[in-house]
Amino acid sequence: MTPPPGWYRDPKAPHLERWWDGTAWTEHRRAPETSGPPVPPAPGASAPVPPSAGADAAGRRAKVVALTAAGAVLVTAIVTGAIVLGKDDDGAEANTAPTLATSDPTSSEPATDTTAPTPTPTPSESASEPSADDPAVVVDQLNGITLPLLTGWVRPRNVTEADVLMTTDGTYECPGDRGYCRHGTVSSRTARAGDGTSPEALAKADIQDAADDAYDRDSIGRRPFGGIESHQVVKSGPAQVGGRAGYFVRWRVRTAEGPGGYVQSLAFPSRVGTEAPVIVRYAFDAGEDGPPLADMDRLTRGIRSTSD
Structure with a gap:
């Protein structure tokens, strides 16, 4: 599966986040606390209910919030530490997508990362x-x-x-x-x-x-x-x-x-x-x-x- 567009840890600068447009890395980077394009909700997450829906939609709105939070958990579970951006033998950058973790938005179990983390070099x-x-x-x-x-x-x-x-x-x-x-x-x-x-x-x-x-x-x-x-x-x-x-x-x-x-x-x-x-x-x-x-x-x- 190809991960949806969003901010993920930059494999070449782990202290920054980099924008993945769904098919390739862009040149947009940010510090984790810096605001940027919103992280798209996970597939299946419902859109927020407009305020005009009235009080009778309050229950549905609460459910939407819960599902949106579950979607955020799914996006967060995408392997941030296992994004592999290598180089091939001639020095060209290999545009490797982030790897998805196994997660069920409706489950209370934590996501399972099936990809081994990349060691961080020491001084x-x-x-x-x-x-x-x-x-x-x-x-x-x-x-x-x-x-x-x-x-x-x-x-x-x-x-x-x-x-x-x-x-x-x-x-x-x-x-x-x-x-x-x-x-x-x-x-x-x-x-x-x-x-x-x-x-x-x-x-x-x-x-x-x-x-x-x-x-x-x-x-x-x-x-x-x-x-x-x-x-x-x-x-x-x-x-x-x-x-x-x-x-x-x-x-x-x-x-x-x-x-x-x-x-x-x-x-x-x-x-x-x-x-x-x-x-x-x-x-x-x-x-x-x-x-x-x-x-x-x-x-x-x-x-x-x-x-x-």
Whole structure:
């Protein structure tokens, strides 16, 4: 059923009412207390009896008032909280009518709203605030950082390691021990007390473990690349990370099976909580199937604090 013309809660501005002309929304809006076109009576409601009808019409007039009030109940029962005014994929406004509630004007039972109400956003749901559902970033709530989700990268899928923030899309059969590998992973962890104090000391202490975890043995002891045969430091130095001074070390790792890869440990102080140092690890396969090495720098430049 299409609701009759009337004032209903504006789905784009819930604090206002908007005029529904029976087939489409108009541009007329008002504050709820502002007078406007009268709300039409519900179908079946009788018109008021003119004063000239005399005293003998008093009883009928009382009945009319009662029926008119019942009609108002019906109109009020029209789902004011469930008016859905969406947008289609190309941004055009979807002209969706208000949904009628189930109501009987002659019954004393309250109307039944069969449509679920639309949740009202809270101030904490601002579009500028990092969110795990934001397609542009991934969020590490523990360490208080966000990283940009670059093209070709996805949130972890079927990954057992809890500290992995993102991976390249898809898998392939590992060249060494049986299993499935990914061409790139990015993970983060909070530095331990014994790892060191300065970002430089932390990065230099972590890089060997980062390389072993990515290309030597996995968490269950398999060697997906047949083990590491050698490594070479290809780059290291200070790095600005989210407005903080950090340090990174990057290795080129050669493995017994496959093309090997690049591993980087990036250490910097967090800006949240106790400001414990954070270590972000990158592991990129070498060769044409691996992600662009420049993504390491792009990701580093894109790291932000969740407090920003």
